[in-house]
Amino acid sequence: MNKYSSEHIDIIVDTAPQGILGTFIPGQTISGKVIYKPTTQVDINHVVIICKGICFTEITERSGNNTISHYPEKIILFRNLDTIFRGPHTIPAGTYEWPFQFELPIRCNYSRKSHRRDNQYRLGDQELPPTFKLASENFSQPPEAQVSYKLKVKINPGSIIHTIKRAKELPVWSLSSTPLKPPVPLDSYSEGNGRFKSNSLRPTQHTFKEKMKHAFTSDASLKTPEINIAVQFKMPRCVSATQYMPVELACKYTKTGQNDPESPELILDGCTFSLKSYVNVRSSGTLSEHHDNGRETVLSHTIRGNQKLLSHDGSFIPVWEPIRLADMTSHVHRLVPTFSTWTITMWYKMIVKIRVRHVQTGHIWKFESKFPFEILPGEVEVPAYSKQQTSLVEAGPSELYPPQLQSDNQASSSSAGPPEFRDDLAPPSYNSGDVWRTEPNLKRAC
Structure with missing residues (x-):
């Protein structure tokens, strides 16, 4: 097995999701730790963790001559990077842990050139949109629409070729700050x-x-x-x-x-x-x-x-x-x-x-x-x-988002501690x- 493998990395989120359905909310602090378990001696130049939100769309069009064209657009809602370890160091096999902490922004803003169909969308400063993915049905060339939030770890051993990565999705929804009013049937029916x-x-x-x-x-x-x-x-x-x-x-x-x-x-x-x-x-x-x-x-x-x-x-x-x-x-x-x-x-x-x-x-x-x-x-x-209330959905992270919020393997502490992090080095019909x-x-x- 390659000694530089993403299988050796795990991301543990310690912060508890909010709400009955178990999601993270804008403004919440996300904390946890990165666990690295190399099976042999490895070189590490630096370890960074990135917390980001992305809004991605892609339109696929077919022209008369049967040519297929793709028009993607990627909007970075926010991107925060932190260097949690900097070398260079050569470390032996073992288990290494590095803590991290990010705060999800409450709002985001994106400047976009004005177009005639802007009335169909919401422009300017706004709250973070919820995690979303369109799996369109009954379309030969369906559009792609996705809002995603994730943590991404990169371990660089000093060579771009051998850089290893691991990502973990974060379900993010906005929540009402106060209990919602009970739903009332409409006057019309x-x-x-x-x-x-x-x-x-x-x-x-x-x-x-x-x-x-x-x-x-x-x-x-x-x-x-x-x-x-x-x-x-x-x-x-x-x-x-x-x-x-x-x-x-x-x-x-x-x-x-x-x-x-x-x-x-x-x-x-x-x-x-x-x-x-x-x-x-x-x-x-x-x-x-x-x-x-x-x-x-x-x-x-x-x-x-x-x-x-x-x-x-x-x-x-x-x-x-x-x-x-x-x-x-x-x-x-x-x-x-x-x-x-x-x-x-x-x-x-x-x-x-x-x-x-x-x-x-x-x-x-x-x-x-x-x-x-x-x-x-x-x-x-x-x-x-x-x-x-006795029949509420028990839909916490273990039920809704097991891959995103739980560790793949419960890592145990190792006697081999990671090298000390140096603050003096700046982070890179019917x-x-x-x-x-x-x-x-x-x-x-x-």
């Missing part, structure tokens, strides 16, 4: 109408004489029975990933003829939540700017019906216990707060599909609603209004026919 007309709703089948009379007359007593329902659904459109969302449903049955069932038994068969992120991306070319967009399904979660009969009077009732976005996916770190920066702007759309079933016949009405959705920043602590619509004047529940 989504509603739809469903109709089911069938001879199977008749208590008894028609005789031949009745069938003939039905075919050639308009006798109301022979009309084919039907079930007409109006369904209304509401939930918050603005919530953090760890806030409990009340989800309510109303069903109103209208009897349109004397043959219609008096009180059909209707139950909620289930509901599917699909959250999609939509991203606008831009990057600078030699002569002009380039723009593209992508989308990604962040979560898709289905809840089975509770098999309870629905009321027919149109009153709203909770259909489940309050649920959180964090409970709908095992990839909690993908629930990035809505954000916009110089070259990336990201927002969400929620798609809710409701199924209502008629118990006697098994007929299912399917309704679909789409509406803008916003994910708020995380919370510093467990919100006091939560009634279900198609059921049912109608489901969203009211036009939606208000944010925040």
Whole structure:
């Protein structure tokens, strides 16, 4: 094995992440240690550690002659470098540790030439954007958009060829300094109408004489029975990933003829939540700017019906216990707060599909609603209004970001201490026919 190998380096972060989801926050001090365990005697000229944030975009375009062009743009949000050891020294095999400490900036600024589409992005001084990566779907040449924060160690033995490196990602989100207000359902809601007309709703089948009379007359007593329902659904459109969302449903049955069932038994068969992120991306070319967009399904979660009969009077009732976005996916770190920066702007759309079933016949009405959705920043602590704190997501660093925050191998101290650091040296669709619509004047529940 090469005596200069990145496998000999480990980065341990001692600072505890903040918030329920376990992320670092702007302004937080990140401290830890670099562990180096060479298996043989090695030369070291210096050891540096870098803490930096990067916003990267790349647009890929295909021209008519089948030429593919790439337009990348890399923005350094910040870059802090510290020399934690300086030689030159020759050290024997063993375990060596060097402490480090950085403070994440609270804000960043980037001067960018003005362009006509600047209104789609956020310019000037702003808070650090959250850690983010677009894995665009259904695109032959998807754009790339990524915001990343990392620690990077470089050990230089005095030769550029043999320089070894090791990097560790840091999940960074902004958090609300105070507990967020509880999500409140909007005044407006989504509603739809469903109709089911069938001879199977008749208590008894028609005789031949009745069938003939039905075919050639308009006798109301022979009309084919039907079930007409109006369904209304509401939930918050603005919530953090760890806030409990009340989800309510109303069903109103209208009897349109004397043959219609008096009180059909209707139950909620289930509901599917699909959250999609939509991203606008831009990057600078030699002569002009380039723009593209992508989308990604962040979560898709289905809840089975509770098999309870629905009321027919149109009153709203909770259909489940309050649920959180964090409970709908095992990839909690993908629930990035809505954000916009110089070259990336990201927002969400929620798609809710409701199924209502008629118990006697098994007929299912399917309704679909789409509406803008916003994910708020995380919370510093467990919100006091939560009634279900016993079921909070235990999503600390070991669950969310094991490669980033935990050591690959627990290093033990060595009797061979590192040479002293010299301060005097400067650091170098559903198609059921049912109608489901969203009211036009939606208000944010925040």
